[in-house]
Structure formats: C-alpha cells, structure tokens
Amino acid sequence: MQAANFFEALSNVLPPDCIKTAAEDMRPYECDGLSMYRALPKCVALPENEAQLAAVVKLCHAHRIPIVARGAGTGLSGGAMPDPNALLLSTAKMMRILDVDPLACTARVQPGVRNLAISEAVAVHGLYYAPDPSSQIACTIGGNVAENSGGVHCLKYGLTVHNVRKLRVVLMTGEIIEVGSDSLDSVAPGGYDVLALMIGSEGLLGIVTEVTVKLTPKPQLAQVAMASFASVEAAGAAVGAIIAAGIIPGGLEMMDRIATEAVEGFVHAGYDLTAEAILLCESDGTPEEVADEIARVSDVLRQAGATDIKVSQNEAERLRYWSGRKNAFPATGRISPDYYCMDGTIPRKELPRVLNEIARLSGKYGLRCANVFHAGDGNLHPLIMFDANVPGELERAEEFGAEVLELCVEVGGTITGEHGVGIEKINQMCVQFSPKELTRMHEIKHAFDEHTLLNPGKAVPTLHRCAEFGKMRVTRGKPMPFAELERF
Amino acid sequence: MTIETWQAQIKQAAARGGKLAIRGSGSKAFCSPPASPTAVLLDIRAHAGVVEYEPNELVIVVRTGTALAEVERVMTAAGQMLAFEAPHFGPGATIGGALASGLSGPRRPYAGALRDFVLGCKVVDGKGEHLAFGGKVMKNVAGFDVARLLAGSHGTFGVLTEVAFKCLPLPQSQQTRVFELGAEDAVVAMNRWYAAANPITASVWVGGRLYVRLAGAEPAVRLAATNLGGEALADDARWWRDWREQGHPFFAASDASSPLIRVSCKATAAFGDLGNGAEKQAIDWGGAQRWLRASSVALPAIREWARANGGFAQVFRGAAHEGERVSPLPAALVGVQQKLKQSFDPYGVFPNL
DSSP: OHHHHHHHHHHHHSOGGGEEOSHHHHGGGSOOSOTTSOOOOSEEEOOSSHHHHHHHHHHHHHHTOOEEEESSSOOSSSTTOOOTTSEEEEOTTOOOEEEEETTTTEEEEOTTSBHHHHHHHHGGGTEEOOOOOTTTTTOBHHHHHHHTOOOTTHHHHOOGGGSEEEEEEEOTTSOEEEEEOSSSOSSOTTOOOHHHHHTTOTTSSOEEEEEEEEOEEOOSEEEEEEEEESSHHHHHHHHHHHHHTTOOOSEEEEEEHHHHHHHHHHHOOOOOTTOSEEEEEEEEESHHHHHHHHHHHHHHHHHTTOSEEEEOOSHHHHHHHHHHHHTHHHHHHHHSSEEEEOOOBOOGGGHHHHHHHHHHHHHHHTOOEEEEEEGGGTEEEEEEEEOTTSTTHHHHHHHHHHHHHHHHHHTTOBSOSSSOOTTTTTTTHHHHSOHHHHHHHHHHHHHHOTTOOBSTTSSSOOGGGOOOOOOOOBOSSSOOTTTTSOOO | OHHHHHHHHHHHHHHHTOOEEEESSOTTGGGSOOOOTTOEEEEGGGSOOEEEEEGGGTEEEEETTSBHHHHHHHHHHTTEEOTTOOOOSSTTOBHHHHHHHTOOOTTHHHHOOGGGGEEEEEEEETTSOEEEEEOSSSOOOSSOOHHHHHTTOTTSSEEEEEEEEEOEEOOSEEEEEEEEOOHHHHHHHHHHHHHTTOOEEEEEEETTEEEEEEEESHHHHHHHHHHHOOEEOTTHHHHHHHHHTTOSGGGTTOBTTBOEEEEEOOTTOOOOOTTSOGGGEEEEGGGTEEEEOOOGGGHHHHHHHHHHTTSEEEEEESOSSHHHHSOOOOHHHHHHHHHHHHHHOTTOOSOOO
C-alpha cells in the first residue's frame, strides 16, 4: 500500500517528533492568517535541517505527493492553506541565524527565522533588515521570500526582492540550487534572474532553505509629520506634491475619517477627528537631513491645504502616531463583527476616483468601508465592514469587494500589492491576466515542478477556474490567527 | 503596427526554422550572445516613444526602441532619474538594450540594479505572442515576477516591447571626494563608510585614488564631506559619466588582444592582485565590482578567485569566445534555464543566452 510505504519512508528520513499525523496535532496548521479557508493536511513534516528537508521533498516527488510549504502561517491570502492530499512542510524548526557580516551588511539565515529577529540580531552593529511587514514579530523570512513582503517603508527601502542577495532552494526533485550570489549580481553571466522569479512565487517553484539578506545601516533619527486634510482629494494631492518636491519619505501613509475614528477609540493615537483624511509622513536619516526634510515636507503640506500639522517631538510620540495606523485592522475588527480586507494597488492619481467610487459602492451595498492607504506606493486597503450573521450581508460585502478589485485593475492597478494571491485571489488573477500570460506562468512552474506538486491550486489559476472572487473575511466565530498582531 | 509586423515575422521564422536577431543601436553587442549568422535583423528602434510619464507617480512607461538619452532627457527635465544609472556604451543606446542587457552603473550598490526598478514589461515571445507581465504600480505581487526575469535576458526570450520603470528624484545636492589611498585600504574605506550610513552613491578606486560620490539632502552631503575629508573633485558629474561609459583611460583600447575582465565579488573581498599589478585593476561598486586589464589566459585563476569571493568573472570586452563571456552554471540550474527558454522560444528563433 502506497500510503503506508510513504509514511514508513518518511519516518526513515525524519525523527519521530518531526512528523505529525494525528488530527489534533495537525489542527494548528489547518489555516494561515486567512482563517476562512481551512483543511487538515495529509501530514505535517517539520525538518530540522536542509538535508532532512531535501529528503522529504525527494520522497514526496517519488510518491507524487504534493507539498504545501509554510513559515509562521501569518499570510493573509491562504497561500499556506493545507491540502488534504498534501504534506504540509513547516520550516519552523530551521530558525538559526547562520552568519552576520557587519562590514558587508549581510546576514545568512535559515527560512524559519522571524523577520524581526534578524533586525534584533544585527542591531548591535547599527544595522537592520529593512522590509517590515506588520506581522514582523511573528512572520518568517522564508514566508517573506515566498510572498515578496513589503511594509510601510518600502517606497524608500524596497520590498523583499530588493533586499535578498542569495537563496538556497530545494527543487521538487530534491536537487538543491543556489540563486543569486554574495556579490551584487543576482545572476552569473549567462544565467537568467531566477532569484527574482523565486521571490514572491508563493511556494510554487521551490522551497527555500537559506536566505542571504542585505542589511541596511540604521538611520540616526526618524521623525513623523502628521497632517490633517478637509478632504481625501486634498490629502491625495498632498502626496503627489511631496513626491513632486523630490522627496521620497521613509514612510507615507493615509487614513480616511472612518479609519481614524475606528483607531482613535482603540489606541488613542491623538488623531484629528475633525479631518476627513490624515497623512503620516516619516523622514529618516541624520538629524540635519531629517530637520531639513521635515521643514520641506511641512511647507508642501501647508501649501497643499493641510488644516493642521503636528511633528513628533520624540520617539514615544513617533510610535504613538504610527500606532493608530498599525492597528487599523484590529481596530476595524472592534467596530464591526466582520470585515474584508482588500489589497489593490492603483496609480496614485486615481485615488480620488477610486475613493469616490468606494464611497458610492458603500452606499449602494449599505456597508461601511474604512480606507487605509500606503499612499507613497499606491497600495490601498479598503476594509469593508459587515455582519455575517445578518442574512445577505456577506454576499453584499463580496460583491462590493469584487467591484473594488475590478476597479483597481480598470484604473491600471493590480489586485494584490502585498498580501499575495494564495487561494484568496486565485479567481481574480483571471481579471488581471489573459489566458496566454497565465499559460506562460504555468509553463514557468513546470520548468521547476514538472508534476505540479508544489502548492498546487494556489497563486496561478488554471484556465477553467476563472469563476468568482474570493476575499478575506474575519469572522467573530473564527478569530484570525495572530489577531493580536498589527496589520497593514 | 510594428508589433503586429514583428509577430508575423516571428511566427514565420518559427514555422520555417528561421532565426532572428533583435537589435537596437548595437552599443552592447560586445557583451551580448552572438546572433546566428543566418539571422534576420529585427530593429527595435522602429518602436519608440514615451507611452506614459507622470513624474508624481514615479513611473515612466516607454517603448523599448526609445533612445536611452531621450528617456534621460525627459526625466531630467522633470527632476528625476533612472537610479541604476544605465551605461550607454554608444550614442544611440536604446532603453530596450539597457533592459535586455540588464547592466547597471556606479550607483548600483547604493540604489539598486536595473532589475530592481522594473515594474512591468511586455514581450513578443518566440511563438509570436505579445505578453504583458507586472504593471505600472510600485507594489504588485500578482503572479510570478516575470518582468524582472525578462530584464537581463539579452533578447533570448523574445522582443521586449515596452517597459515600466520606477523613477526617483534627482538628488538635491552632490559632490565627490577624492583620497590618495592604496587598494587594500580603499576596499575597507568603501565598506566602512557605507555601513556608517554616509549618503554615498558611488565609490571607485582607480590609479591609486579613491573617488567617493556623496549625494542627497544638502545638509547630509555637506556633513559627510566634512566627516570623510579628502579633496573635492571638480566637474564630478563629467568624471562619473566617463567612468560609467568606460571612457576613463583605465578602459582604453579594450579588445581581444587586451581584454577587459569584469569580476563580480563580495564587496568586502580583500584586494586580490591577481598577478598583474594594482595599476591594472580598478575597484568599483563599493568593492563589489573589479575591473582587470589582464590577459584572458589568466581567466581560470581569476574565476577561481571570484568564486572563492562569492561571485563570478567574465571577459567583458574582447572575449575570444562565448566561454570567456559566460560562466558555467550548475547542472540543476541549467535544466531549469533550458525549460524557461523552451517555454518562451520553443522553435529557437532567438539566440541562446
């Protein structure tokens, strides 16, 4: 019997405590941060090192058993949702920082190392790892690589793809490749940029066993300016004006009034509740640089019609201004039983049109919607509030969200800026890409994974799958895992 | 119109076993895979023009046949730049050639490589299909990052027709400091000064001197210049342009009889004499790129040094054969690359990488 053989073989390559097959032991793995999608895997494997991991993959390949890889499971798009026929491969036990080179500004780490643990480990050298997804205290670097995670500082400091130098990857055949290098070239002369392709591939191309990250010298100072505006249009225009002034702020975030009201009741960040929108603009660098930039930013904001501007005077105040923005998701969860979080990116100039359209749709569907926005890079997170216990609200919220995402694509944007496609937005991929591009993506997958065993059914839809939109939902009955984490 | 013509041309070549060679001005032909002798020329300069440029969006969308100089002119007028400082290597260089070769200039260690700024890319592949990947927004994780894969693919996947790049503002202020320094000390200084959060945007050691370009907010540049010391370099914009374009005397007369070898290595790798004297070497990219005027006979030893120091070596100008230009890849990676090539160009219309 094949299954028995498989489990027997698995127990030959992994120690007993690295395999879980009982339902109660597998329950913690049944979903990621997108808790509405749940399933128990065939089994859970927790290799302790690369050799074990490669042996598990090779075994699965021989038995044609699919694999779903998982880091900390904080993802918001169901990318790590198990498949009943697949082995769930957790990198949680591979959590060693292997090497830090403070002069070269690099660190070599195992995939299960938490994002924030890297910055903590290198802080003594005045360095940090720049991408800062809001789940950074829990999420792992392996998961960040799979999702190409961002954060609030990515306009200036880039996404994961800009901050990873090299990967060791186990292919589905069990072969190990290295992509990228310890130099600045992502590829050897005569090679294709497989490193770029691997980052954000959502566990469909290979399993990362080692990541060399680029570290960034820590700025001496950061200060944030908080500005109030009488309309979202005026706030949107102010963002354009900051960029037009040649300033790339360390962070540039916007919230509408519904969002500020929600968070103010939650964290008391000191937001101006008379404003229709507020902007948070962070400057970092040397004290001289920051003083100069904050002065220029304040001028621009005033000329753009800011009704009030406050500048953080110390680190505690800076963190307080940010706390509201960082807690927008949980705060929305407190004022509404359920919400859908959308993750579209739009060209910034389309912001007034998109926000007006969202307001119109809010009226049409009779559902409130708070808007938080990575204004610098155009990544919009409308939070559609609903109550799943009221008949029809869930369906209305789904239709509302569908219209918002179609709108993002229509104005030249994308269905997902940073949360990934996973299982959640699999159908919306069909709106954004034509069958010929999707076919090419499948061919690319086959170049790495001939038998479609890695995370099957995720990220790239099969052509016959283009059906209805899926969305993130957080229900009262089933709290989101890591509900305490800050979310962007 | 042009694209339809190319699609028809490619389909015809595919059906008849024909070969095509994609070409802009040919400025980077010396560092690209050679076309088949029977290949028909496909000139991308027929497809030129800025499609969309709104500086406040920090995005420029251009047809690939557009002259790189024209793109830079338009962006400079708006106070912006392509921060990877693409080398032209010739007066007619196109943005498509820059994209296909994937080369980055002196700012690379500090701002990022060309591929880091690619937001989206369109390609007519070897089946004649016109495909669009990525987009024109800053953050986009929908689907595989094929746009970045196409950057640096040297026209082996198909004709790149349009590209969207992220733009950055030109620095408010810039100056270059020059230091009389030995090669060993220069490597250490480049790395130390960067790790100490100085606003460095380029650093080169050549001919016994270290050139460090500082750029950014005026107060930060002024302070860093005071802290680091050294002498100011007059007309530094011109010096850096010459350096980027390999017009500096160090690069003079590179050809098969006197090749230019490029070594990509860990930035902190200690100066390696590599047997030809310090005057035959220049250190670029904060230590991560080293240029050698050495005989290609020395290439195996240089490659071994590069490998031990985390990178690669290739003959950049004056390669006698492909083996000098490209590095051997591990077998597992070769398999993946061949399948990628097969997917985009199953009939072998375009050259191999």
